[in-house]
Amino acid sequence: MTPEQHERYGDELYEALVGRTTVAPLTEREPDIRIEDGYQIQQRMIQRRLDAGERIVGKKIGVTSRAVQQMIGVDQPDFGQLTSSMAFEEGQPLPLGGLIQPKAEAELAFVLKHDLTGPGITATDVIRATDYVVPCFEIVDSRITDWKIRIQDTVADNASCGVYLLGQTRSTPRQVDLNLAGMVLERNGELFSTAAGAAVQGGPVNAVVWLANTLGELGLPFRAGEVILSGSQSSLIPVQPGDRMTCSIGGVGSCEVVFTKEAA
Amino acid sequence: MNDSTTRKNSKSVTLSEPDIDSLADRVLQAQDAATPIGKLTLDYPDMTIADGYEVQKALRARWVARGERVLGFKAGLTSRAKMEQMGVDAPGFGILTSAMARPENSAISVTDLIHPRVEAELAFMMKDELSGSAVSVDDVLAATDYVIPALEIIDSRFEQFKFDLESVIADNCSSARFVTGGRPMNVDQLDDLRTLGVVIEKNGNIEEMAATAAVLNHPANAIIEIVRHLHAHGESLPAGSLILTGGVTAAIPAAAGDSMVARYQHLGSISVRFVV
Numbered sequence: 001m002t003p004e005q006h007e008r009y010g011d012e013l014y015e016a017l018v019g020r021t022t023v024a025p026l027t028e029r030e031p032d033i034r035i036e037d038g039y040q041i042q043q044r045m046i047q048r049r050l051d052a053g054e055r056i057v058g059k060k061i062g063v064t065s066r067a068v069q070q071m072i073g074v075d076q077p078d079f080g081q082l083t084s085s086m087a088f089e090e091g092q093p094l095p096l097g098g099l100i101q102p103k104a105e106a107e108l109a110f111v112l113k114h115d116l117t118g119p120g121i122t123a124t125d126v127i128r129a130t131d132y133v134v135p136c137f138e139i140v141d142s143r144i145t146d147w148k149i150r151i152q153d154t155v156a157d158n159a160s161c162g163v164y165l166l167g168q169t170r171s172t173p174r175q176v177d178l179n180l181a182g183m184v185l186e187r188n189g190e191l192f193s194t195a196a197g198a199a200v201q202g203g204p205v206n207a208v209v210w211l212a213n214t215l216g217e218l219g220l221p222f223r224a225g226e227v228i229l230s231g232s233q234s235s236l237i238p239v240q241p242g243d244r245m246t247c248s249i250g251g252v253g254s255c256e257v258v259f260t261k262e263a264a
Numbered sequence: 265m266n267d268s269t270t271r272k273n274s275k276s277v278t279l280s281e282p283d284i285d286s287l288a289d290r291v292l293q294a295q296d297a298a299t300p301i302g303k304l305t306l307d308y309p310d311m312t313i314a315d316g317y318e319v320q321k322a323l324r325a326r327w328v329a330r331g332e333r334v335l336g337f338k339a340g341l342t343s344r345a346k347m348e349q350m351g352v353d354a355p356g357f358g359i360l361t362s363a364m365a366r367p368e369n370s371a372i373s374v375t376d377l378i379h380p381r382v383e384a385e386l387a388f389m390m391k392d393e394l395s396g397s398a399v400s401v402d403d404v405l406a407a408t409d410y411v412i413p414a415l416e417i418i419d420s421r422f423e424q425f426k427f428d429l430e431s432v433i434a435d436n437c438s439s440a441r442f443v444t445g446g447r448p449m450n451v452d453q454l455d456d457l458r459t460l461g462v463v464i465e466k467n468g469n470i471e472e473m474a475a476t477a478a479v480l481n482h483p484a485n486a487i488i489e490i491v492r493h494l495h496a497h498g499e500s501l502p503a504g505s506l507i508l509t510g511g512v513t514a515a516i517p518a519a520a521g522d523s524m525v526a527r528y529q530h531l532g533s534i535s536v537r538f539v540v
Contacts, residue, residue: 066470180529182461182475194475194512196461196529202470250459250475250529 001030001037010044013157016143017045020100023143027150035078038155039218042080045158049083057227058082059215060138061207062159063151064200064231074151077201079211080159082227088165093260096241099141099162104239104257105232106185106247108178108197108204109136109166112224116208118216126208129224132170133178133204135247135255138229139163140236164229169253176251179203183233186246195233197249204230274313275496283308284315288322291435294421298376303422303431316356316433317497323436324359332361335506336390338416339486340437341429342510343478346383349514352429355486357493358437360506366417368445371539377419377440380518380538383511384462384526386476386483387414387444390507394491395500404484404491405451407503413446413462413528414508415536418515442508446532454530458482461529462512466522472513483509 009026016023026033026041050056060080063069069076088094096102113131141162144153154160178197185192201207207230215222239245241261248254279287287304294301304319305311328334338358341347347354366372374380391409419440420427432438451457458477463470476483486509491501501507518524523537 177529180461180463180527182459182477182529184459184475184477191477191481194478196463196473196475198461198463198470198473248456248459250456250461 001033003040005030006037006040007044009041009156011048013041013045013143014048020098022100022145025144025148025150025153026156027152033152035152035155038152041156042158045156046081046083049085054083054085056081057084057087058229059211059222059226060159060161060164060229061211061231062154064207072149072151077207077210077231078151078155078159079214080161082161082164082229086161086163088163090165090167090255090257092165093258094139094163094165095260095262096239097262099139100143101147102139102141102162102239103236104245105138105140105236106183106234107136107138107229107232108181108249108252109134110204110208110228110230112222112226112228114224116212116222118213118222121209121212121216123205123209126205126212127173130173132172133252134170135167135249135253136229137165137245137247137255137257138232139239165255165257166227167253167255171252173205178205181252182250184248185234187237188244192237193234197233199233200231207231276312277314277318278310278312279308279315279318284318284322287319287434288326291319291421292323292326298378300378300423301421303427304434305428305430311430313430313433316430319434320359320436327361327363332363335360335362335365337490337501337505338437338439338508339490339510340418340432342480342486343474343512345474345478345514346511350427352432354429355480355489355510356429356433356437357490358439360439360442360508364439364441366441366443366536368443369535370443371537372417372441373540374518374520374538375540377417378421379425380417380419380440381425381515382464382518382524382536383416383418383513383515384464385414385416385508385511386457386460386479387412388483388487388507388509390501390503390505393500393503394487395495397492397495399488399491401482401484401488404487408451410448410450411454411457411531412444412448413526413531413534415443415524415526415534416508416511417441417518417536443534443536445534446528447530449531457484460531463527464513464516465525465527466516471516474512476512478512479510486510
């Protein structure tokens with residue numbers, strides 16, 4: 001695809017985001033679209049957000065479980081970029097009104113204290129560069145009609161990122177075996193599902209390693225202070241205003257989110 | 265399961281003593297010879313859950329008569345993953361005997377099993393007796409000596425591992441072998457028995473993972489259910505009992521040559537390998 005096409009699709013997705021509408025899958029309209037094209041389109045979509053006054057605050061890693069990778073026929077994750085308007089803190093109600101077709105995912109987030117510059121990054125580098133880890137919710141959303149995404153569509157659409165909410169209880173990879181840290185997810189007081197850190201690329205640190213090296217190859221920076229959502233340890237959970245969800249991670253802590261109706 | 269319209273009273277024993285004895289002999293023969301049989305409800309369509317437990321009681325008498333020691337109990341079908349895998353909607357309980365125990369890291373023969381599957385569980389060793397119909401999670405924890413990882417090798421005696429609750433209870437809830445290992449811990453050394461992560465690998469590949477809340481929202485609830493079940497039969501759970509609280513994930517098929525490792529948060533790991 002040409003740079004002009006990247007720009008046009010990036011603008012289209014940005015306008016869908018702002019207008020809370022959806023567009024037909026790019027893969028239906030551009031049969032030859034490649035994952036690399038998707039990242040170029042994502043860059044344009046993000047540039048529009050930066051032009052509107054937002055800041056980059058981190059990254060999200062998607063398509064991290066083997067089940068989801070098999071479902072969409074890929075053997076690696078993808079990533080999207082977190083901007084300042086997506087960030088919520090525990091205790092703030094999370095408004096769904098600004099989103100189109102939201103679904104919740106429970107994850108472990110990393111916050112870096114050193115820059116990580118790939119390629120060549122390994123797990124031990126990630127542990128050294130991590131300031132803390134914290135349970136979080138990511139509310140994914142798709143600007144593609146009915147979530148009919150292939151990998152190129154979701155990459156172009158900023159890895160289906162919506163908003164995210166970080167908990168307040170922190171730990172570090174030096175105190176917890178994150179691969180074995182159990183996750184218990186509850187919705188409205190009922191057990192919804194359980195998992196362990198190994199659900200994400202065999203362990204969340206592995207996902208961050210992949211991200212650091214992938215960003216390095218693309219020449220994108222990965223800075224101290226950035227938040228990294230390391231990938232869902234749950235299935236996609238449909239959410240409604242009034243729902244209360246809690247994610248507890250053994251040895252790390254917990255995070256609660258209450259969804260409300262109004263727009264952000 | 266039964267048609268809801270003809271749902272019988274699961275609490276009443278309907279089979280005669282000779283029928284119960286003959287079913288216990290049939291199940292024991294299938295267990296010992298590793299030959300599958302049809303569901304018992306094919307021959308006894310009106311069989312109840314209470315009948316299933318009567319067959320289990322007759323099995324227990326046969327095991328004790330040949331020198332096995334009763335160690336405690338197992339809860340089965342306690343996670344949603346297990347209930348969905350087996351198509352039942354309630355847990356069941358079985359008896360653990362010394363003949364089922366195997367050492368950590370041992371080679372387990374599949375020749376004397378029909379279609380073994382492995383599940384990872386949290387096991388409890390009890391230091392005090394528990395009884396009654398109103399035991400709480402705190403009561404269970406106070407009566408617990410320690411918790412320890414366990415791998416259970418289950419093996420239904422029913423063809424294609426297909427059964428109903430009545431039949432599987434008569435088959436001692438598919439008990440076959442079990443292994444305890446890793447690091448025993450006092451419950452007060454663990455801040456939370458619900459968020460312990462468990463990751464199961466087969467031949468180096470991650471197969472399943474869960475947190476221990478997958479079992480009835482808290483594994484101690486499995487013990488509450490066992491105590492309630494025993495109470496209904498006028499019994500209590502003795503001090504010194506070992507309890508397997510049920511698989512945290514769906515069970516994983518095992519064949520000769522397979523090696524399995526379950527890694528537990530804070531509690532170490534257990535491994536077993538399967539041989540001919």
